[in-house]
Amino acid sequence: MIQPVLKIENLSKSFGATPVVRDVSFDVNPSEVIVIIGSSGTGKSTLLQCLNLLHKPTSGRIFLEDLEITAPGMNEDTVRRQMGMVFQEFNLFNHLTVLGNVTIGMTRVLGMPAKDAEKKAMKELDRVGMADHRLKYPAQLSGGQKQRVGIARALGMNPKVMLFDEPTSALDPELTGEVLTVMQKLASEGMTMIIVSHEMGFARDAADRVIFMENGRIEEQGPPDVIFSHPASERTRKFLSIITTGKAEQPASHMEQDTP
């Protein structure tokens, strides 16, 4: 039996009295690419940020390989350095060059010597096609380039799993492609990835499994061709039809009443 990289058991997260993630359980196997889809506000990003403890889960357990990272007294910093996180808003360190952005985690968190860190950073930047821009500052880059550096920064830490929080949502459609290409490449190289995304085309091509979330719960999950072609749940089918056609199947009736 393969040991899952991540094992999520009955995870819930509430903000105050508002439940955002409800009783979510799933396993992530090595080299698996999971794309989480669903409407806005259904707790996808919150779920992702619970996985590396940027949000503290209200209840439930998460295992990173053998280690229960939700155990009391767990050092969250040592947990996070084993998981790469890529943000919607890039969040590159503005005062550092591209190279500095990738090396700072290695030198300041992993304690690598500067020389080795630089070498490794150049390897990762090369992987995302940003090696030529190493001396530029984030403000001098396009959105797509920033996000590729964001990916290299996370890769530099040798993560066991990469978490992507809507990595292309802040990008122009024409810049989305270059980021998705890099992600596809990582997937084909065997990186374990969990991606919250609205890119259905990418989900169809790159995902091993698609999870559809609704109202903080996993409504349905399965291989992309099953989810996209023969969804079992009515909600999934509705969501996908809105996403792919750009409009709801039937116009809501109260809307018609509003028009005189």
Added chain:
Amino acid sequence: MLQFLLPGLGVTVSVTLIALGLGGCIGAMMAVFRVYGNPVVKCLAVSYSVVVRAVPVVVIIFILFFVISAFIDLSPFMSGAIALGFASGAYQTEIFRGAILSVPRGQMTAARGIGMSRAKAIRCIILPQAFRVAIPSLINEVTLVLKDSSLVFVIGVPELMRRAQYASASTMEPLLAFGTAACFYILLTLTLSKLLEAVEKRFAIQF
């Protein structure tokens, strides 16, 4: 005239630099307390900044010189410099606090995301960016402290102002004496601001 004033120049400059350095350390620390601290240190930082800014600098100088230095051995020079630094720290707290708040939240999230502790994220990611934002306001604070340094003459520190007073008394030419002192202050202010502007340019985040 110059032989009277020149020795005071060095004293003025050293009082100012010590005060600015001390104020910078206090200010940066208090600002971090205010933004990231627990309620106790937050309260401490707020009280410090509110109280010290409400008290005239001269009063702080007198308290340090007449009260505190009765317990610890402090020269007038050190009492004056520390008092000025303590006062400037309150203003620098506000400068650094604003600068820290101007750093986007995502910077902290990203730093924690690669496994930095909060303290390390503040030190390596937040403060370097806040410092750059703070420089223009710090230039202003430098000129204020430089001019406030003339206040330490009340406890007999032989700085520029005190020297000008001697000169005026012994030469009977107050205009020349205080005029020359004024020129020195202008020169010092301009030099220090230019210096910091160079620092600002050197560390500016490139766009």
